[in-house]
Amino acid sequence: MSFKTFKADVLVVGGGGAGLRAAIEASNRGVKTILVSKGRPARSGVTPLAGADLALDGKSLHEMGFPGDPEDSKEKFFRDIVIQGFYLNNQKLVEAYV
Incomplete structure (x- = not known):
């Protein structure tokens, strides 16, 4: 088994709304950012339910x-x-x- 190594200044865990927002903000500030998610970004976790939050x-x-x-x-x-x-x-x- 082989592994690939990635280098970043910021590692964001989770591709939900908060994770995506954090990754975007870190990237906008000029730091190398990696986001990891167990599912498709903005389609896993509770993010799909957030539109119905009332x-x-x-x-x-x-x-x-x-x-x-x-x-x-x-x-x-x-x-x-x-x-x-x-x-x-x-x-x-x-x-x-x-």
Whole structure:
């Protein structure tokens, strides 16, 4: 068995949306970049599902006539996202998202 050696300044693991974005940015900054992926770029992992990412708090859903918890709120929705993200989220971005 033979192996081929590659040299790069940056190795990006994963060809999903974040990996592709990281590889593009590294390349734009003039560094030799290699991206490795287990599947076809932008077609593996969760990237194909990202186009359907939509979330609303239950109160807003209820007010629009959809099933939803009228006791829910944007504030609770914000807290849920931050807690489920183990407080690692950029809370200003979460606030804008909510």
